[in-house]
Amino acid sequence: MAADKVDPIHQFQIHPIIPIHIGGYDLSFTNSALFMLATVAVASAFLYLSTSGRSLIPGRLQSVSEMAYEFVGNMLRDAAGTQGMKFFPLVFSLFMFVLVANLLGLFPYFFTVTSHIIVTFGLAALVIGTVIVYGFMKHGLGFLKLFVPKGVPIVMMLLVVPIEVISFVSRPVSLSVRLFANMLAGHITLKVFSGFVVSLSALGTLGIAGSVLPLAMAVALTALELLVALLQAYVFAVLTCMYLNDALHPSH
Amino acid sequence: MFVTSAFAQESAPAATEGDTHAATGVPAEAHGTFPPFNPATYPSQLVWLAITFGLFYLFLKRVVMPRVGGIIDVRNDRITQDLDHAARLKGEADAAVAAYEQELAEAKGKANAIGQQANDAAKAEAEAARKTIEAALDQKLGEAEARISSIKANAMKEVGTIAEDTASAIVEALVGGKASKAEIAAAVKSVAG
Numbered sequence: 001m002a003a004d005k006v007d008p009i010h011q012f013q014i015h016p017i018i019p020i021h022i023g024g025y026d027l028s029f030t031n032s033a034l035f036m037l038a039t040v041a042v043a044s045a046f047l048y049l050s051t052s053g054r055s056l057i058p059g060r061l062q063s064v065s066e067m068a069y070e071f072v073g074n075m076l077r078d079a080a081g082t083q084g085m086k087f088f089p090l091v092f093s094l095f096m097f098v099l100v101a102n103l104l105g106l107f108p109y110f111f112t113v114t115s116h117i118i119v120t121f122g123l124a125a126l127v128i129g130t131v132i133v134y135g136f137m138k139h140g141l142g143f144l145k146l147f148v149p150k151g152v153p154i155v156m157m158l159l160v161v162p163i164e165v166i167s168f169v170s171r172p173v174s175l176s177v178r179l180f181a182n183m184l185a186g187h188i189t190l191k192v193f194s195g196f197v198v199s200l201s202a203l204g205t206l207g208i209a210g211s212v213l214p215l216a217m218a219v220a221l222t223a224l225e226l227l228v229a230l231l232q233a234y235v236f237a238v239l240t241c242m243y244l245n246d247a248l249h250p251s252h
Numbered sequence: 253m254f255v256t257s258a259f260a261q262e263s264a265p266a267a268t269e270g271d272t273h274a275a276t277g278v279p280a281e282a283h284g285t286f287p288p289f290n291p292a293t294y295p296s297q298l299v300w301l302a303i304t305f306g307l308f309y310l311f312l313k314r315v316v317m318p319r320v321g322g323i324i325d326v327r328n329d330r331i332t333q334d335l336d337h338a339a340r341l342k343g344e345a346d347a348a349v350a351a352y353e354q355e356l357a358e359a360k361g362k363a364n365a366i367g368q369q370a371n372d373a374a375k376a377e378a379e380a381a382r383k384t385i386e387a388a389l390d391q392k393l394g395e396a397e398a399r400i401s402s403i404k405a406n407a408m409k410e411v412g413t414i415a416e417d418t419a420s421a422i423v424e425a426l427v428g429g430k431a432s433k434a435e436i437a438a439a440v441k442s443v444a445g
Contacts, residue, residue, distance in 0.1 A: 012287040014297070025295040032293070033300035040308040047316045054323050056330060062323075069320045089313035097308055116287070118294045122301045184288065 008191035012115055012184070032119070035104060035111040043100040068096065072237060079241035080248055087244050090130065094123060095237040102183060102229030106222065114232075115183040117176060124176035127240045135247040146250040175239055182232050186225045193218040415440045 016028035047068075050061035058066055072092045076084050098114060105112025113119050135143035147164040148157065196214035200207040287293070416436050423431045 009286060014287055014290075014293045016296075020296075026292065027296050027299045029300065030293070030296055032297050033304070036300050036304040040304045040311075044308060044311050044316070047312070047320070051316070051319050051323060054319070054326075056327055058323075065316075065320060066324060069317070070324065089309060089317055092317065093305070093309045093312045096312070097305060116293075116297060117289070118297050119301055122298050123305070126305075180288065 008188040008195065011111070011187060011191060014116075031111045032113060032116060035101070035113050036119075039097060039101040039104055039113060042104065043096045046100075047096070068092075075238060076241045076244075079238070080245040083248050084241065084244055087130070090126075091237055091240050091244070094127070094240055095233055098123070098179065098236050099230065099233035102233055103226075105183065105187065106225055106229060112183050112187055114179055115187055117180040120176035120180040121172065123179075123236070124172040127175065127243055128172040131243050131247040134244075135250060138247070139250055143247075143250045146246055150251060171239075171243060175236065175243075179232050179236055182228055186221070186228050190218060190221050190225060193221060412437075412440060415443075 014030045014032050016026075016030050017034060018029035020027045020029060046061070047065050050059075050065045053059065053062060055062060069092065072095050073085070073088060076088055076091050080087070101113040104110055105115065132143075135146070139145075147161050147168065149160060149164070152160050193214045197211045197218065200211035200214065203210075416433070419436045419440055420431060420433070423429075423436065
């Protein structure tokens with residue numbers, strides 16, 4: 001029982017809430033789906049309700065929504081130029097989704113959507129898919145210039161082109177693994193230190209006194225995780241902007 | 253240390269267990285599979301991610317972003333408008349100040365002119381008054397001089413008669429005869445001459 005409580009992996013388990021099976025696939029509404037829905041609901045409700053006043057002079061909540069909007073907008077404009085603004089809804093929803101999912105995951109007993117590689121990979125694949133589809137749509141085969149840097153000697157091309165291809169292919173992997181690994185590692189560490197508090201307290205007076213240390217550590221880690229949650233949402237959005245810039249301007 | 257050992261223990265049977273779960277269509281529960289690497293949960297997560305994120309994307313694109321963008325645009329317009337308004341008001345204030353200063357300068361000029369005019373008029377009047385007074389005085393002086401000279405002349409005339417009378421009286425007293433008037437007059441005349 002005690003071992004079950006400190007099991008740091010338990011928080012990542014997925015269990016169906018409403019089982020749905022279609023065509024041999026298990027598409028059950030799980031706790032993961034529930035928290036995706038919660039993420040979307042919280043983010044949408046916040047953005048919608050905070051701006052419902054449409055005040056000329058914004059209140060606190062409206063300021064937060066406007067700041068997020070302008071923050072992502074400026075980020076995208078800086079990275080991909082004015083042309084990139086057609087991807088603003090995509091980048092803004094990615095940023096808000098990842099941010100709110102990360103933040104919701106920090107609540108005890110809450111499931112962290114972004115701690116599953118398939119979710120982060122799905123989002124990364126959406127980004128890279130958009131880059132590839134839009135790149136070929138806009139530039140045709142000219143999009144392949146992305147892999148051929150200008151001003152490099154022909155002989156060097158043999159070396160540079162494969163490197164460029166590999167770096168492009170590894171993008172969705174690095175984009176998804178970065179977010180996934182950060183959230184996973186953070187939550188495991190948090191759980192382990194919180195577990196120490198529980199198991200030490202069970203040892204009696206001395207244990208309770210000693211459990212202050214891991215408790216302090218857990219508090220500090222929570223602050224760190226808050227930072228990581230914000231930072232990873234930012235990193236995800238920034239990299240998305242940079243990859244979209246490649247779709248718009250493939251030649252280096 | 254704890255994490256890695258747990259992961260090592262649990263990831264070993266992951267492949268087989270994951271396969272069985274995928275086959276039976278039941279997502280893995282706490283059976284030792286490391287949950288993020290359990291492919292049985294992937295279809296469900298991807299489908300629900302697509303549904304929820306798709307809805308989120310549409311909601312943001314259709315509702316939230318036009319609204320926030322609108323709020324910010326309206327505010328920027330309003331700020332520009334207010335700045336324009338302020339600039340216009342400042343221009344008007346500057347113009348009013350300039351007009352006021354011009355009017356003030358004009359008024360000053362006018363006042364000076366009026367003062368100068370009044371001064372000149374007063375001077376001219378004083379001069380005229382002085383001249384009339386001087387003329388009157390000259391006239392009076394002339395009249396007085398004329399009167400003096402006439403009086404003097406009269407007096408001189410009478411002096412002749414007095415001298416004649418005195419002379420005839422003296423002659424009468426001394427000589428005892430009467431001297432003729434003409435003789436005496438001639439003698440007086442020659443003396444006075």
